[in-house]
Amino acid sequence: MARSHGSSTRRAGSVASLRNIKTPARVAKLVMEQTDHIMLAGEGALRFAKAYGFQEENLLTERARLAWLVWKKSLRDNRGHNNWGPGLDAPDGKTSASLRDAFPEVDEATWAWASEVARRPPTGTINCLALNSKGEISGVTTTSGLAWKIPGRVGDSPIIGAGLYVDxxxxxxxxxxxxxxxxRVAGAHTIVENMRHGMEPREACIDALKRVARNYNGNREKLAKFDLSFYALRKDGQYGGASLWSGRKFAVNTGTGSRHEDAAHLLERKN
Known part of the structure; x- marks a missing residue:
């Protein structure tokens, strides 16, 4: 999923559930430039991309497939059953087979990586906001989506006002x-409106995170199960970033080179 939004045209475009296309942000830009729609999804988005010359590619690596298999085999209900593994009638009373034994050709380093990814899937979302010398602002948010999600799930990245908003x-x-x-909090739109009413970029991000925490009545146990980061760029060039939990960084380039900066945070993560 991806989306491109901004410039002096005040237009937006996005795609969702787009499979087998390596650069979905470019497709989102075409939706913005070549159609009177805002979002295309699924098969329609794929057909649109192919009509503009994009080639389908198999983006699933063997390492990623292995991690998925490990995750699938590790699924259990509250009685320890796993529909993706051997049943209760398996020979010798074995209700779970060793997935490791099923892949003898996989080296230990790759196996360790796949096991870790299955337990703690990495994220792959990028948000980029830019201000040019004319004072025009543009943005893009692109992602490979949530690991192990239900097919058809759409996250915030292609949603106008959530994953990205430009005014x-x-x-x-x-x-x-x-x-x-x-x-749930229309984060990107909320932050831009906060800045419109006088908040500094970092303060505007923190306020949006407070709204997220308020949805859980500040329950740290529930909030600890996820993280969320916001980034803001004001028209005068001021910027800021903030995360729900401490320890995050974000990248900045002001024309004299790139650097990492510490993001502000709402909650302190305890070691």
Whole structure:
């Protein structure tokens, strides 16, 4: 999923549930430039991309497939049953087979990586906000989506006002992290409106995170199960980033080179 939004045209475009296309942000840009729609999804988005010359590619690596198999085999209900593993009638009373034994050709380093990914799937969302010399703001948010999700799930990245929002009069904002929680507070739009009413970019991001926490009545045990980061760029060039939990960084380039900066945070993560 991806989306491109901004410039002086005040237009937006996005795609969702787009499979087998390596650069979905480019497709989102075409939706913005070549159609009178805002979002295309699923098969329609794929057909649109192919009509403009994009080639389908198999983006699933063997390492990623292995991690998925490990995750699938580790699924258990409250009685320890796993529909993807041997049943209770398996020979010798073995109700679970050793997945490791099923892949003798896999080296230990790759196996360790796959096991870790199955338990703690990585994220792959990028938000980029830019301000040019003319004072025009543009943005893009692109992602490979949530690991192990239900097919058809759409996160915040392609949602106007959630994963990205640009207003030429004020600034822009975007996000990475738990999309469902962002959608519930319309994070990017909320941040831009906060800046419109005088908040600094970092303060505007923190306020949006407070709204997320309020949805759980500040329950740290529940909030600890996810993270969410917001990024904001104001029209005058001021910027800020903030995460729900401490320890995050974000990248900045002001024309003299790139650097990492510490993101502000709402909650301190205890070791």
């Amino acid at each position: 030429q009069d004020v600034g822009a904002a975007g996000s990475t992290g738990r999309g469902e929680e962002n959608i």
